[in-house]
Amino acid sequence: MNTKNIFPKIIVSWLLIFSLLPAIMLVGISLLTPDISSMVHLPVTFSHYKNLIDPLFFRIAVRSFFLAGLTTFFCLLLAYPFAFFILNISHKSLVIILILIPFWTSSLIRTYAMVDLLKWHGTINNILLKLHLISTPLSLLYSNYAVLTGLVYNLLPFMILPIYNGMQSIDQKCIDAARDLGATRLQIFVKVFWPQSQKGVINGVLMVLLPAMTLFYIPNILGGAKSILIGNLIQNEFIFLNNWPQGAATSTFLSIILVIFFGISQSKGMKN
């Protein structure tokens, strides 16, 4: 009997070692002191968490949430109508594949594609100059606008697909019933369609909000001095500053926020 479960047990142990154990160590390291030769050593200190309450860090956290929130908002704004429109069109499968392709191609390459578009002598500026809408090029690259555009561009497919899937699973019978009962199209949308599409929306938001805070290469490539987000902070602390404990503290903080978000989304999903 037991031999049946040995293989899954091995898999579980592997996954535990490489997921749970690092999580524990992350918290553990965040309480130690950095050291230039051996990475970390005692004494135990809460200073790294104190640093998180520092107004400087707080600013970065707020900026990250704000940018991530804005990204999610724009993605939602663009994706919801899109998913709604493609529900009943003729070449649905073609459109789905067209959305899947950016989903499956390297996000790094897609971010790089933005550079030639946004730079001083880039395509957007060239077009605007040709149309005489501006006289000097706009400083688009290396700004928070560029980071926002890059994030929305990268994450839009991640919002479209879950919303579309959510909409597809809406029971057609409810809609038919409402129509039979004499509801107008607007009423059907507001009372039946919109609430039932929430599950997809919540999934979409989750798939966009969290990456928007941690895809550090997007601010790295498109952002300027004022575009440091939490993801970059963690990257810097581990790779450039070699302050593993501080990086671990920031990561733990981020993970806690994550768990909170996830919890909220699950409870909202339950309500529906």
Place this chain on the structure above:
Amino acid sequence: MLKILSLLLLIVSSKFSCAEKVLRMAVWGGEIPQSIISDFEKTTGIRVYLTTIESNESLIIKLNAAQKNLYDLIAPSNYYISFLKKMGIIQPLDAKKIPELAHLNKRFVDSSQPLYSVPFIYGASGIFYNKQWIKTYPRHWQDLWSQAYLFKLLLLDDTREIFSMALLSQKLSPNSENSQDILQAYQQLLKLVPNIKLFASDAVPRIITDEDANIGIAWNGDVVRAQQENHNIEFIYPDEGYILWSEEFAIIKNSQHTDEAYAFINFILEPKNSAEITKKLHFSVTNECAKDYLTPEIVNNKILFPNQETLQKGILQAPLNPEALKLYNNYWEKFKLSM
């Protein structure tokens, strides 16, 4: 399916078979042309594994943390050599094994005995600006703080360079270990924040050429590269002083491939090969004999090879004691976060 698998295994095993002669190097990105590596591999039959250094600090951490040696040959910045020496990471070099040593620019060669490192390129940081878009030309470091440059500056993403710039603007020593001086520099930098557009140490030539930043601090080599494509770029060495640095080769202690390391050092220091670095990547090389292989245009380029008078005003980056270093790093973090 089986055929594909066996083909793959063949490819994989060929990758992991140990080459007889191997050299594992860690250097800064873009400092050694691919052509030199290929020539070296062809001439000597030594397989070269090249890693890019992200920062001097992370290199040291990696070297310390690794159980066995990660690299054989490294090329950190000059002011890190004494640190590596103290930590026992690098081994003393036999000057007799490096014939070109005599031809190197004396300014950059460490005169102390025994020799621990050999410089192969050097550089300086100064002010660059684009004539087309900048109307008031800067002359001194302090000028960068002007209101005319709001949100325009490109700053090097390097703690020492930027702090040195701030210290020089306050007429203090760029290698100061005095906590008062460092604090003053930090406060000056906070005043610079509104002017800063971005920090970059890589891709600087592209940024300058493409005019995504039109004024700031940059390395002389990068500016010369940018000038090849964009003729509006100007570069100045401020009179009050500027930073000089050099990249030094050092061999890891207990390396199994010391002979290969010496071979590479000598290969790069050969005048013809050093000249390649200047020709392809526009770095100033330390071997004076390399100038024989360069066009007069390049040799007379005052940005790449400043004259004696200008060179005198340059100040070499010096190693700092750990307390000062910590102070610099702390303030740098705070500075970056306060944007």
Place this chain on the structure above:
Amino acid sequence: MLKKLVKNTYISAIILFLYFPLFLLVYLSFNDAQYSNQWHQFSLQWFKELFNDKQLIDSLVNSLILAFFSSLIATFNSVIATTLLVLQRSHKLLQKFLLIPSFLIILPDLILGVGFLIILNVLNIPFGFISLLIAHITFCMPFIIFSIIAKIKLFNRNYYLASLDLGASKFYTWRKVIMPILSPAIISAFFLGFTLSFDDVIISYFVAGPEFNILPLTIFGMIRNGATPELNALCTMTLLFSLILIIIAQYKLRKS
């Protein structure tokens, strides 16, 4: 009819938005100019440079090898684990098993990467192919597991029971009945893992070593160092490759 026009315009606009930067990227890879965005003339010089760039080709081959083996091992593990569990009919056991993959999927790559960095350092695992392989297998498995479970749920248990009734051993049934039915799902799960591993940037950033360069990190380095349109040529080839993979995967999926 106006409604249809609005609908179609909106759909086209979004698709244009998603593809225009990519078209620009590909277009510039054929342009005979280093910096300018203006069309100079058609040129394949960047592709020539690409194919002569030994370091780049090397990292491409490395990425393919890594992706192949990570996905292979991850798929193998996931298939065996999930089929064994699902067939046991214990819903509770399955739920418990799925907790950890769920946990891993939710965590952003950044936290995973940092976690791997720490644990691999502590376990003294050499940084290079091995560290990358371990990290990639680990982060691919949850996706593959969920992808297979979704297909397994559609599996008709009666085939399994019928085969057992006819006297076949459990193992024989597993090999000759279950596997063939699930094979399209398994293959598409393999492609999923392959793509995830091949394109991964963030996790690889933290666990890569000096002697095994992989493509995404090479690309990242090239972007940060301000590369020539050779990078555009590379992107064009990579996009083409992804396109082919997706089409194959979708085709296989349709067949099932």
